Amino acid sequence: MDLPIPNPEILSRRAMIVAALRSELPEDAVIDDPAETLAYECDALSAYRCPPLAVVLPRSTEEVAAALRICHGAGVPVVPRGSGTSLAGGALPTADSVVLAVTRLNRVLEIDYDNRFVRVEAGRTNLSVTGAVEAEGYFYAPDPSSQLACAIAGNIAMNSGGAHCLKYGVTTNNLLGVTLVLMTGEVVTIGGAHMDAGGYDLLGLVCGSEGQLGVVTEATLRILPKPEGARPVLIGFNSNEVAGACVADIIKAGVLPVAIEFMDRPCIRACEDFAHAGYPDCEALLIVEVEGGDAEIDEQLGLIRQIAMRHDPVAFRESGSAEESRKIWLGRKSAFGAMGQINDYMCLDGTIPVSSLPFVLKRIAEMSGEFGLDVANVFHAGDGNMHPLILYNANKPGDLEACEAFGAEILKLCVEVGGCLTGEHGVGIEKRDLMSVQYADEDMEAQMRIKDVFDPKWLLNPAKVFPLAQSAGRRGA
Amino acid sequence: MKITSERDLAEAIRGAEHGLRIRGGGTRTPGKQEQGEVLDVSAISGIRLYEPGALTLVAGAGTPLAEIEAALGAEGQRLAFEPADWRRLLGREGEPTLGGIVAANSSGPRRVQAGACRDALLGVRFVDGTGAIVKNGGRVMKNVTGYDLVKLMAGSWGTLGVLSEVSFKVLPAPEAVATLTLHGLDFATAGAAMSHALRSPFEVTGAAHGQGRTMIRIEGFAGSVAYRAGQLQSRLARYAPAEIDHDKGRNDANWRDIRDVAPFHGAAGDVWRLSVKPSDAPGLVERAGARDAMLDWGGGLIWLLTPEGTDLRARLGHFDGHATLIRAGQETLARIAAFQPEPASIAAISKGLRARFDPRGILNPGLMG
């Protein structure tokens, strides 16, 4: 993955730029000590690293605006950052950029149960949004596995999803409004506590724009009353095809589970070794979770059992207690950790039409042989969002490159069968050069025009999302 | 001009020398009658792909809603966002099309639970004002590849591009439905009752108030609907006793009436549609002094019937949200903008988007500013 060559002219002005930032921001809000900026050299795509020119840590929208105004004036690129858990390199700096991290903006500003929303500063972590409202019986629905660490700002920038979005949708479906600071320092309010923003859907545009349109400092989020209860069931199958067919049948039958998670044999085995969740020894495993009152849960699980039985499962384990539920989820929730124990891994994120599941899994297995790298599959089956984990050895020369090439082939396959490159992690730098597999030049041109409107000088996170050759003219502007 | 394919559409737009009025079914565009040739895209029609097991449907933008509903109905599925039919409200003829629904981001009572049209929209193909054919999104439920122009196109009323194809997430139609009706509540109490219902875990899929009736809808499997209806009935007892109706035909008709604003059909006056913070609704209704008012989305959506020529925005002053003048005479529309004027910072962005996507200003000129 290439990054643009840092602009030497900007590097030569480093001291001046830092001084300008210091002149308007509190002393502890500007970091330029190389020992400290090192902490911001990468996000969770840690194979790529580069310390920034400086880091700013503002405490208010006004401070964000001041920092941006200064960088805009000085022509310095800015990389917005939440908690740095991006798996796509979205928060990866360049040497000539200022990282603007919103972690200190973490207050809850307003909680309104009557209208079912909460307004928070954007650096607040995902889980602590739910934390602020759960005593009253509410929750914020999008739940990325990284929710303990990741910030609402990053969630909005990546339009993040989670295990429960089959029922509740992803970030964009739960976002009511934002305060956005443009690169010029201008502060814009979009949406609010009402359900549809008027005029063009700028909120929809900002969500998923990967920090390229503006810096989000506040967000109004929809909160939901917690369901009375939830219970998962674990179903084992002897083939991926059959598990895939069972998913389609459950969906068609009108049950709308909150989650349908799918794990294949390599993943089941790794999780089992790691977490000892008592998973059956089989080819494919589904975890299906439904919600409601006790009788409602029984009704839905009864239907799911009927459907599953038509597909000859090798295991069907209904949770009867909180402890059993915990055990069923335990393996799945530790999947990434389990993989990390065995090996270095790269986590992909393509989405496919659910109907292509068996074919795609078969092709991935074949390719795994061709590339000589193991893959484990764990994913949100209800919506076709796959997370193949390719295992490699970072210390073995050439392995990372082989892994990336394999990953690229899998993502191309996703597009080929009618899906897309990324379902929830974003493009960042990771999938940037694959954009042309999914989109024609005109399609990308249309997207880049959006950035032209919000950030005419292309200073915000400019080296991301679009293939460098495609955006070169604009970035140079 | 009648267009039959996406390629023709691109050619027509490239060759256009004057403003074009984009028309699907011609059943819903508000605003003043602009000059310009009609570009009729209703012939870009037909279902291209429908996979019930994947809950996805792709169709030409000119496809009549009725055709879509029939195809979905045959598989026990539906468009969950409940697109409205404004023909009787606006006194129009014609066939509502998918493209028109998307252009208007038309969403019915189920908005409170299933989201808006834009939330169910997975992908678009459109021709922008330069004649370029653009696709965005796709036909899978989770897709964050690049910017989300899908959302941008929803509710842009044909001013940034002319839709040629749309893909949707569809959902299973429920086995059962029930509505609780509370009689005689004033707007403030109705607002409180609806909020109470929406704050419960019982998954309300409709909360509306008008004509002295407050209606709460639940849907799902029969046993579950009965259970939740009972739970809600006892929780709402403090506001008024609730009647529960399980009849599917009557439920469908009642909620269709709310969706299509039936109480205002044929009634004299202007029609306004306000998107607001739900708890502000009763106060706004009072301040509006309208001839009639109806709340949907638990109060988040207000329908007002006002005396002709009322400048409702001037009357209400600032409020959180926005007001659209959906129906009025040409004279009124010449004076009062159909769409809420935007604050300067937002207006500049909107204008920038129009300038990039329609540099010659030929797509529904003047409609959105």
Ligand SMILES: Cc1cc2nc3c(=O)[nH]c(=O)nc-3n(C[C@H](O)[C@H](O)[C@H](O)COP(=O)(O)OP(=O)(O)OC[C@H]3O[C@@H](n4cnc5c(N)ncnc54)[C@H](O)[C@@H]3O)c2cc1C
């Ligand atoms: C173990 C693990 C599990 C994960 N599981 C999931 C999952 O289940 N689902 C999922 O969707 N993702 C998942 N992720 C990915 C990641 O957590 C999400 O993308 C998350 O939303 C990133 O949030 P962040 O605060 O860490 O953002 P960062 O990594 O700091 O930044 C992400 C992007 O947001 C931009 N950005 C940050 N702040 C702002 C701002 N204030 N204004 C504008 N742009 C901004 C950045 O420029 C960057 O492009 C996982 C990651 C890890 C490491």
